[in-house]
Amino acid sequence: MSPPSSASALEQAWSAHAVERERAAAITAAWLIVVLVPLWGAFDRLLEPALFERFLVLRAADAAVTVAALVGLRRARSLAAIRRWSALSALACGWTIASMLPQIHAHYELYTVGFSLVFWGVGLLYAWPPSRTAAVFLLVLAAHVGGRSANPANASTEQFAGSLFYLGSAACVALFVSSSRRRLERAAFEASFEREVQNHTLESTILTLQRTQEQLIASEKLSALGRLLAQLSHEISNPVNVLKNNLGPLSGYARGMAAVLRQAKPELSPEARRTWQEHEIDYALEDCEAALADMGAAVGRIRTVHADIRAFMRGEGPTREAANVLDGLRSTVAMFKRSLPPSIVVREQYAPLPSTSCQPGQLNQVFLNLLENARDAVRERGEIAIEARTSGENIVVLVTDTGPGVDPASRPRLFEPFFTTKDVGKGTGLGLAVCYEIMQRHGGAISLDESYPAGARFVVKLPVVAPSAGAVQG
Amino acid sequence: MPRVLVVDDDELNLTTFERCFRRDLVVHVAASGADAIAVLERGPIDVVLADYSMPEMDGLKFLGIVKSRWPNTGRLLVTAYLDMGPLDPELVHHVVTKPWDREDILERVRAARISSP
Numbered sequence: 001m002s003p004p005s006s007a008s009a010l011e012q013a014w015s016a017h018a019v020e021r022e023r024a025a026a027i028t029a030a031w032l033i034v035v036l037v038p039l040w041g042a043f044d045r046l047l048e049p050a051l052f053e054r055f056l057v058l059r060a061a062d063a064a065v066t067v068a069a070l071v072g073l074r075r076a077r078s079l080a081a082i083r084r085w086s087a088l089s090a091l092a093c094g095w096t097i098a099s100m101l102p103q104i105h106a107h108y109e110l111y112t113v114g115f116s117l118v119f120w121g122v123g124l125l126y127a128w129p130p131s132r133t134a135a136v137f138l139l140v141l142a143a144h145v146g147g148r149s150a151n152p153a154n155a156s157t158e159q160f161a162g163s164l165f166y167l168g169s170a171a172c173v174a175l176f177v178s179s180s181r182r183r184l185e186r187a188a189f190e191a192s193f194e195r196e197v198q199n200h201t202l203e204s205t206i207l208t209l210q211r212t213q214e215q216l217i218a219s220e221k222l223s224a225l226g227r228l229l230a231q232l233s234h235e236i237s238n239p240v241n242v243l244k245n246n247l248g249p250l251s252g253y254a255r256g257m258a259a260v261l262r263q264a265k266p267e268l269s270p271e272a273r274r275t276w277q278e279h280e281i282d283y284a285l286e287d288c289e290a291a292l293a294d295m296g297a298a299v300g301r302i303r304t305v306h307a308d309i310r311a312f313m314r315g316e317g318p319t320r321e322a323a324n325v326l327d328g329l330r331s332t333v334a335m336f337k338r339s340l341p342p343s344i345v346v347r348e349q350y351a352p353l354p355s356t357s358c359q360p361g362q363l364n365q366v367f368l369n370l371l372e373n374a375r376d377a378v379r380e381r382g383e384i385a386i387e388a389r390t391s392g393e394n395i396v397v398l399v400t401d402t403g404p405g406v407d408p409a410s411r412p413r414l415f416e417p418f419f420t421t422k423d424v425g426k427g428t429g430l431g432l433a434v435c436y437e438i439m440q441r442h443g444g445a446i447s448l449d450e451s452y453p454a455g456a457r458f459v460v461k462l463p464v465v466a467p468s469a470g471a472v473q474g
Numbered sequence: 475m476p477r478v479l480v481v482d483d484d485e486l487n488l489t490t491f492e493r494c495f496r497r498d499l500v501v502h503v504a505a506s507g508a509d510a511i512a513v514l515e516r517g518p519i520d521v522v523l524a525d526y527s528m529p530e531m532d533g534l535k536f537l538g539i540v541k542s543r544w545p546n547t548g549r550l551l552v553t554a555y556l557d558m559g560p561l562d563p564e565l566v567h568h569v570v571t572k573p574w575d576r577e578d579i580l581e582r583v584r585a586a587r588i589s590s591p
Contacts, residue, residue, distance in 0.1 A: 245491075249494060
């Protein structure tokens, strides 16, 4: 994360945090006032019974404003609205007591101490910006001074000066407490935010590492299998050659011997007839050709696998040319479409692509393998969509089919050689492995779009290695 | 009938070759390059088919010797590798991939016999 965006993210998180924090503080303060009002009423009745009823009205008005502030605080969404309501409840409380003080005769000092609770309360509960705290305090003190000016007779000048001195000091201390609280909270918040950002970065780093490791393991597994295949392919070519090329002469021998035996059968000696029966020659004559045909078919199947393996190993050579992938894709799709029944619809969407250095024949094989898989997936009826476009520095080809999709259990093994979901004899399981190898050699990638909801979508990504950059052609 | 010499370290390939072509070609076989040179020294051969991967002397090395000593003999390389890379057409007249095909071999032998002056 870059510093500016981190700073703005911090400010955003801080203001979101401040809304909840200040709401909680204001609600606590308001509840305190509501709970304390009856207690203070009892206090008034004990100390100033003559003023009790008048004070009760003032205190009730304060409680009413506080209850209104409580409702407002619960509903407020913005920080400004919360601060308005909390300032209002603090001011109501301060004004109430400021308007009571000038009427008091006997217990002026005690009420002054009670008055100072407004400052301590604000200082301890709120972490407002200092200017706001100072403004609220000044307003409350102004009410006190104003009250004195309106009723100069009740308290002596010393008493008033003392109360002003005491309340002013309380306001200063509370202001200091409030602003240090604010600084501490901000510092704590910044530290925890930074920790969260670090955790987040760490988590995503770990995730990337895990993914890279999985990919590495997968590609190492595939390349080890590739080496094994190369060796296997080479090792079996001699035995396959021997099997394949002896079947012809052997069939010829069998046919010749069968003809001779059938001709000679009527003139056989009794002893030869017994031997004939013993060895079930009638059956052998019938079955020999079938057995040879079975062997021929089996060798044919081995040769198909062998040819697939060789196709898989092919193309390690460095012969690349500048070509437009679209040309090969178009002709591959055209050729492929000829093999389709009319019940399978093919949709093509091509954007102009740049030329790139590649092995066009190999890429065509990738496309053909994907198309053939799509055809096998949709079976008799469905749709196959081919899309080609550029995405950043890559050419992207999408092959999508409306078949049943790839079962999640098969997904991790999709590109492993010999992994197939097709019936025995239908697929060697090398098609996608071949595609994987070819795309690796091109520095590209092939993957299943796991987020594609219906059917299956394969994504081929090919980096544009431009021999003549900017040469875009349709 | 064209006289051919097949060189392969796998004996099964040699017997298979003899069996397949006994009516079409005069088949001589050798299990190594050295043996094959001895056969060539004994009498004229029209075309040699050499397996590429053999211990001691590989097919290309053997064909090199044939080219220099018996330049009129047709030279075919038999291999299981699909990617042999670019080969000198003066040295190897054609590459046959294993498993080979009977008709293909007959055609290549005929062609190699004609092309070798």
